[in-house]
Amino acid sequence: MLPVRTAPQPGQCIQDWLEHLAALNAMSSGQLTSLITQDAGPLRFLSIKPTGRVVARVAELAGVSGAVVRSATVERFDGTGLVELRDLDPEHWSTWRRVAARGWIRATGSAACPQCLADDGFWQLQWRLPSTTVCTRHGCYLVEQCPACGRRLLDHPHTALRPAPGTRCLNPLPGYGHCDADLSALHPQRAHDACITRQTRHDIALCGAAPAVLGSPCTPSSYLLDVWALTVLLLALASTPGGAGLAGWREDLLTESARRKTTPTERGPAGSHPIGQHGPVRWSVHPPTSPTTRSRALATAEAIITNEHLDEAAAALHPWIMAAPTTTDSRLGWLADRTRMTPTLTRLCMTALAPHQRISHALRASPLVVDIDRIPQAVPEPVYQRHAAHLFRTRGETPRHFLALCLVRHHDPTLTWAAAADILGVPPQHGTNTARAISTRNPLAARDLDRALRCIVSDLHEDRCHLEDLVHEKAQHPDWFLPWSSAQRPGTRKSSLPYAVTWLWCHVAGGLLSTSPGWPDPPDRPARTAYRQFEAALSPQAATSLASITNT
Incomplete structure (x- = not known):
């Protein structure tokens, strides 16, 4: 064991914890790395899913359990719907491809809240998740790029730990040296209320509680996966030529996609290329690097997914789906090629593609x-x-x-x-x-x-609300019925009053048969049949006389 031992702070990532542990023992980060690797092997995937030997060695040096060590890695979020590490073997680098292909995960790098760094001085594990874009504590967007070196924060792929702990960037510079920018002095952008609300629900879901999806209870993992899948779809649709005007963050998305280099790993299906770029960006694999753009897209998707009514959610999604380009494939097939079609998203897309949604639009x-x-x-x-x-x-x-x-x-x-x-x-x-x-x-x-x-x-000139009130009044004061029936339909029974009131309701007030004040409850099939017989037997003269009842 090390002379000075400490457990990680709640939510602290393993790299920042080990850097502080080295400093407490008057060691450099390189010396602590050597202590670990000489018995446990390379620190490959230290922040994602370290090997069992690395976990045991770190636990031994720090005087904590192996579970505490793993809780400081991204493996803590495995199975939440955002992270799937079941195919990753930390002993073999080639297995990382299977995990990276699922998207929205990086082996290195992190975002950060400058105000949290200034207050606490340690880096949080959740900042490594691309779906974490807002600090709910300070109500601001996270910072993901160092303004001094221009690289992503904690981007040191050749060393497991930084030279020292703290709030400085310390990214390696070309040639020799490290970036000395103090990240706690940065001024982050104030987050939109919708983004703060979305992030709050996201954090609660990571703790095991999720809001309802389309009005139905769901598991936290399915909620997080549904929001991610719909966000990827909205990013793809916003990148199409037909996506103009769909969202305020579209221009920022197109600006970023135009800066990206087209590589074989970023190529997607034909016809999906964003405007201003020679090849498409697979947003399911490589999310927008700007936390602001990513956060606003996530908030848009989350607002649709958490709608209580399926029809309302489908109506909100319908304009987006109409932006999909027309190809030889079906529109639903085009959508399925660009995201993971979860059961919830499939149901939502099929409802949005229904004809009555097109009429709504x-x-x-x-x-x-x-x-x-x-x-x-x-x-x-x-x-x-x-x-x-x-x-x-x-x-x-x-x-x-x-x-x-x-x-x-x-x-x-x-x-x-x-x-x-x-x-x-x-x-x-x-x-x-x-x-x-x-x-x-x-x-x-x-x-x-x-x-x-x-x-x-x-052709609609009459006040229908006034006519409905008149029919309600005739239903409550039926003293007109017997004089009318004696004059126009001799032999009509008093029990036919509901049918006469219903005729006035349907033919004069323009109401529906089922909402007629002629009967206290919606009519059953025999009642409807009896009314139809009354209606068919009514002579033109009797109908004209009955209609004039509302004028008296």
């Missing part, structure tokens, strides 16, 4: 001035026949309700199908189901639908 792209008070639950049948009946194969009130939902979303493009239904007084899930049913059975062209909606708006 078209509604957001062409807003229309609509008076929300004039929109009924279902477009009136005469208006529907004049302007939109030729667009639909589906019969009944479903296409008329779908058109009403489209008008509400034209009024407020940020709404979802469920939210639009709620505004119309319909159960939210009914709106989502209607959009799916229409888009599945009817090949709608966005241009034709937009033209029909604009014509429909010009």
Whole structure:
């Protein structure tokens, strides 16, 4: 054992710990390295996954357990979804290729928070993860490049340890010497609130707790893997010519990709090259070197993944997917070639590619001035026949309700199908189901639908909210029913009152059969059949008389 022994600080990386351990024993880092290697062999992959002999020797010198030594290496995060080291044999350098090919991991280098270095004076292990981009303690982006030498921090590939501990860079310089820049004196950039929130959830997931993904509970490893996979996909889509305007960090991404040299390890599938570069960058292997760009991309992906509703998350992803170039391969195949398609990401992409999501995008792209008070639950049948009946194969009130939902979303493009239904007084899930049913059975062209909606708006003149209130009033005070039925339909039973109220609700107020105030609960199949019989048996004269009831 060494004369002075100490365990690593919570979260301290093994290299910084050993450098401090050498200084406490009045040794140079080279002397401590010799003490370890003379019995344990080379310190290959010291910060990632050291050999068992190295772990035992360091534990013996420092007077700690082997588990404590491994907790100061990246192996601590193995199996979290961000790091997979199962194929790495630290005795053989060639096995590193299998780990590096999975992406977002480096054998050397680290990021750092200058303020943390100034406060504590030690380097944290989590800074070595590319997914760690923000210091939640100080609310700033991490620094990954030394402004003096221009290299990544802790980039000393030929030596396991730096010459001395501390806050200086100490990267080797060409020829002789080391960079003497004091990193604790740097002024990091203030992080966006979304990036801080994303980093907080990331850190909690590393500790064993994860937020819900698309409204469903998940394991921390699947959450971290889903966010990583979607981030890689967004980076690839933002790099395409069609990615203009998708994100504020796109220009920084293109600037960095233009600076990168195209090497065989960075080449990707044909058609994926970023703008301004002769060859593509595989973002799944080599993430953006700027912590700011990387953090904003991660925050964008995390906001989509953690949405409570699948449809809303798919609607947010849909504009991104539309940026994928058109090739001989399917769009889903193009996406799968550029990231790891986890089950969650596959479900999200397939939902985003669904026809009703394309319609959602078209509604957001062409807003229309609509008076929300004039929109009924279902477009009136005469208006529907004049302007939109030729667009639909589906019969009944479903296409008329779908058109009403489209008008509400034209009024407020940020709404979802469920939210639009709620505004119309319909159960939210009914709106989502209607959009799916229409888009599945009817090949709608966005241009034709937009033209029909604009014509429909010009034909909606009555205040439907006022008409709905009148029908509710007639349902609560049915003293009009017996005089009307005696004059227009002799022999009509009093039990037919719900059908008359429902007729007013559907034909005068433009409401849906299921939401009629004529019955306290949604009608079952026999009730619907009985109403249809009442509706079919109503003569034109009786229908005109019944419609005039709302004017009295």
